[in-house]
Amino acid sequence: MRGMYVSAIVCAALLTDPVIIGAHFKLLEPASWLVANDRGDPQKAAPCGGDAKDKGTPSDIVGKAIGGQKIHIRVQETVYHPGHFRVALAVNSRDELPPDPVTTTRDTEKGPRSIWAVIQSPAQKPVLADGLFPHYTKPSQPQIYETDVELPNISCAKCTLQIVQWMAEHGYNNPGGYTYHHCADLAITADPSKPIDKGWPAQP
Numbered sequence: 001m002r003g004m005y006v007s008a009i010v011c012a013a014l015l016t017d018p019v020i021i022g023a024h025f026k027l028l029e030p031a032s033w034l035v036a037n038d039r040g041d042p043q044k045a046a047p048c049g050g051d052a053k054d055k056g057t058p059s060d061i062v063g064k065a066i067g068g069q070k071i072h073i074r075v076q077e078t079v080y081h082p083g084h085f086r087v088a089l090a091v092n093s094r095d096e097l098p099p100d101p102v103t104t105t106r107d108t109e110k111g112p113r114s115i116w117a118v119i120q121s122p123a124q125k126p127v128l129a130d131g132l133f134p135h136y137t138k139p140s141q142p143q144i145y146e147t148d149v150e151l152p153n154i155s156c157a158k159c160t161l162q163i164v165q166w167m168a169e170h171g172y173n174n175p176g177g178y179t180y181h182h183c184a185d186l187a188i189t190a191d192p193s194k195p196i197d198k199g200w201p202a203q204p
Helices: 012-016
Strands: 005-009 024-029 064-067 070-079 083-089 103-108 112-119 128-135 144-150 157-169 179-189
Touching: 024 179, 064 103, 070 157, 112 128, 112 157, 128 144
Parallel strands: 064 179
Antiparallel strands: 005 112, 024 070, 070 144, 083 128, 083 157, 103 112, 157 179
């Protein structure tokens, strides 16, 4: 049903208040709009990374994509943390990107910690996919996650594709809350053989 939401519930084993350092991930594909280090920093601040200490250096990369077709997304979790990923798209302004996932927390001696986050199911514009790559067991080595996500059939000179990771059992970050952020700039050309997807902002 349109607008229906389901919650990602963290496994009960995670509620034992383990000591887990903050997660990090690196956007491998498409190319990030910021130059990132090996851990993917800077990535805390919404909507597209950077933080008060390091706003980041633009990469000046604008990728190309075809509307109505799938784009390959590949991320590497450089520092493990349980959670999942979400993908969204802004056409004219990053102000069009959705807020970070709504999070339920529990109180601890060290402050609030995240328990679960709302996942859109089905995804609603401007979210393209939600609840991607759920993982709650620490792997033996850093993991690469990848998938294909279908773009709307629209044209834009410089859309923003946002990929965020929501983290379970995490303390509140300032900035960023319980979410880390990466973005890629895309020039999307609509596929003329398909109808234009309605409901997306028009280009000026």
